[in-house]
Amino acid sequence: MSSLRVRAQPLLFALLLCGVPCTVALGDEAQDARAREEINKYREMLKDGNPAELSEARGEELWTTATGPKQASLEQCDLGLGPGKVDGAYAKLPRHFSDTQQVQDLESRLVTCMMSLQGLTREQATEGWYKADSRMEALVTYVAGKSRGAKIEAASAHPEEQQLQALGEALFFRRSGPLDFSCATCHSQPDKRIRLQEVRDLLIPADAQAVLTQWPAYRLSQGQVWSMERRLIDCMRQMRWPEPQYLSEAVIALEAFLQKQAVGGVMQAPGLKR
Amino acid sequence: MSNLASRRALRALLLMFWMAAAFAADDPASLEGRLNETMRRSFSNATPEE
Numbered sequence: 636m637s638s639l640r641v642r643a644q645p646l647l648f649a650l651l652l653c654g655v656p657c658t659v660a661l662g663d664e665a666q667d668a669r670a671r672e673e674i675n676k677y678r679e680m681l682k683d684g685n686p687a688e689l690s691e692a693r694g695e696e697l698w699t700t701a702t703g704p705k706q707a708s709l710e711q712c713d714l715g716l717g718p719g720k721v722d723g724a725y726a727k728l729p730r731h732f733s734d735t736q737q738v739q740d741l742e743s744r745l746v747t748c749m750m751s752l753q754g755l756t757r758e759q760a761t762e763g764w765y766k767a768d769s770r771m772e773a774l775v776t777y778v779a780g781k782s783r784g785a786k787i788e789a790a791s792a793h794p795e796e797q798q799l800q801a802l803g804e805a806l807f808f809r810r811s812g813p814l815d816f817s818c819a820t821c822h823s824q825p826d827k828r829i830r831l832q833e834v835r836d837l838l839i840p841a842d843a844q845a846v847l848t849q850w851p852a853y854r855l856s857q858g859q860v861w862s863m864e865r866r867l868i869d870c871m872r873q874m875r876w877p878e879p880q881y882l883s884e885a886v887i888a889l890e891a892f893l894q895k896q897a898v899g900g901v902m903q904a905p906g907l908k909r
Numbered sequence: 910m911s912n913l914a915s916r917r918a919l920r921a922l923l924l925m926f927w928m929a930a931a932f933a934a935d936d937p938a939s940l941e942g943r944l945n946e947t948m949r950r951s952f953s954n955a956t957p958e959e
Contacts (some may be wrong), residue, residue: 798943805944877952885951 659717664804666806674831678907687905688775690768694777697770702755706805710747714741714778714901725782729799729891730790738799742864743882746776757795762879767859772851775862779851787847787902788897796891799884803892806885807837816874818889832909837896844900847893852906860905863890 648903698721700710714724715732729740735747741783742764749760762773821827822837835842851864861869867886871879879885 648914798940801940802944805940806947809944879951880953882948883951888947 644653655813670831671808671833672829674833681907683795685853685905685907687780687851687860687907690773690776691852692777693768693903694773694775694780697773698777703759705752705754707752707754709752709774711752712745713735714744715830721778721784723785725779725904726785727788727790727795727896729887731793731796735812738793738795738887738891739768740864740882740887741775741778742771742862743887744786745771745778746882751884763883765865767815769855771859772862775851776905779902782902783904785902787844787894787897787900789891790896797892799888800895802884803888803890803894803895806889812874814875818870818874820856822876836892840896840899841852843893843896848900848903849906849908851904852908854908856909863893867892 698709710757711718713719713732714721715730716722716724717726725741728744729738731738732744737743739747746757746760749755750757761771762804763769765774788801791800807818807822810820811831818837822832824834825836825839825842827834827836835846837843837846847863850866851860853860866883867889868879868881871877875899
């Protein structure tokens, strides 16, 4: 009996040793799932009082108010569905526009409209775009809000649209900067998070949809609405890349690629983010 | 073919591949060329140190 106990002791010890990491791993997983659940509850609670609604209302006012040297409103702006058609337009951007011969996202298209309809210069149209309560922030929030419930589409009929999506994909995987970082470094692995923030795998359609359907979004940490373009520019800053120019092709190409990844997602923007 | 001749042929072949790749990278019609051009234009405010 005693010899059996002596033989069993190392076996029990080995089992215990193997069991500890397993228990720790299971505990970590459960803790992660619980944290995610709590974060989602917190977001749900805040949904009813999204401060982006104020920006949306201001954007509507700016959209319909005559201003600039030509004293015109933006109501005749063509966002891709024809002059004055705003409903669902954001869900189909970026797309190619024949008048500018460019693939444009919402912000670059708004600048085109402000210049052509209202007579503003490019500098005037983009003035203070990054500031809280800027005209651009309000207009983007308003137009995006008019796509609530619309399915995301990625325009690819024009060769330039396909080219930009391919450029965006190449850029997504391009490692640059002193940290040798690419977008894919963080956004190509499932179930990751940085502190309390989920870091979505943008190569998985469901994850890409979860992201793209929420932007533009009110950022609690910043106290203002950020557009998708602004989010991407800040991602590049976080990767320690040089700062790209606002409305530049690199940023629009990335947007075009992400839009393609998120096709089919139902727009819920303006969202609410950390 | 002698050893020397085959080495020269290999060198010439490698040089041709390298030149083709280098030209393709600068050709705006290729994706790589377009990407380089896009990066140059989009980040033109950045200083070389950045």
